[in-house]
Amino acid sequence: MSTYVPGSPSWFDLGSPDVAASVTFYTGLFGWTANEVSEPEAGGYTTFHHDGRLVAAVAYHQIDTPYHRPYGDGEHGMPAIWTVYFTTDDADALTERVKAAGGEIIMMPMDVMDLGRMAVFADPEQAAFAVWQPLRMRGAEEIGVPGSVRRVDLVTADAGRTTAFYRDTLGLAAVSGEWQVAGRTVGGTRELGVTGAVRPHWAVTFGVGVGDGVGDVEETVRRAVELGGRVQNPPAVTPLGVRADLVDPHGAGFSVLS
Structure with a gap:
């Protein structure tokens, strides 16, 4: 566990x-x-x-x-x-x-x-x-690998305005656009509007594939559309890998990252 x-x-x-x-x-x-x-x-x-x-x-x-x-x-x-x-x-x-x-x-x-x-x-x-x-349930048994949540990001217009809040509540340190605990990166930030969301929120990104990155994400996007989802932002190369932003059939936004 x-x-x-x-x-x-x-x-x-x-x-x-x-x-x-x-x-x-x-x-x-x-x-x-x-x-x-x-x-x-x-x-x-x-x-x-x-x-x-x-x-x-x-x-x-x-x-x-x-x-x-x-x-x-x-x-x-x-x-x-x-x-x-x-x-x-x-x-x-x-x-x-x-x-x-x-x-x-x-x-x-x-x-x-x-x-x-x-x-x-x-x-x-x-x-x-x-x-x-x-207590009995610690949390996710798998994280950071394909098929699980790979990353979380605070999507907001001004992450700097919440730096002190997250430091004083969760103990997070803001370092170069990332959130760290005990020197380890546990999340990041994204600018509000980039993902299509209209309110600040904490977003989830799921890891996909182990292949060439672009193909992995494109295949996931294709399946999402076939299953009734829609594309907010198509696959694009980022410093973290190839990422696409999606919305599920009931309006939940999420991302996938190779």
Whole structure:
């Protein structure tokens, strides 16, 4: 089981208005398998696995706030959206730090069965994120490799305005456009508008392929369109690899990176 240093992104789930349809899309796109959590109190929460290892999940929308509408116009219902969870060793203490640093509490800390404790916040620029205090479930069992979340990015108009907030809450250090914990890069930043999103948010990028990069991403984009998704930005060479920005059939934005 993976372990994560506090401040590291460790879990990723999709809020969707149609879990079954989202399962069909993402299993078809990434070759994942899906398993619905059997406990009635889980409310249909469904986990995604890559080669038998836990990588993400999907659930019916639990939160409906303007912070969670980066891809919609706020007038036509709640689109699907990916949420990034950062590990913490004390969700309650972190909640107080968020208040002191000028953030907003979207969801107060709550126990999730015997798996862990979670809370949801928004930073001063209104980008929403969640935290996870692990108990039985530590987080994703695979990260940073094809078939899993490879990278998270704060998409915002001015990342500099949130530098102190993330330092004082999650312990993140801003270094040359990257976010670091204990000297290790755990995320990055992207400029608002580049991905097509209209609100600041934390975005997920999935790793794909092990081949020539361009072909891997182009094939993933082709499958996404066949499955009902759409292209926000076509494949392009970046310093990190070949990247494309996509939107799933219910409005959730995400990227793929070779």
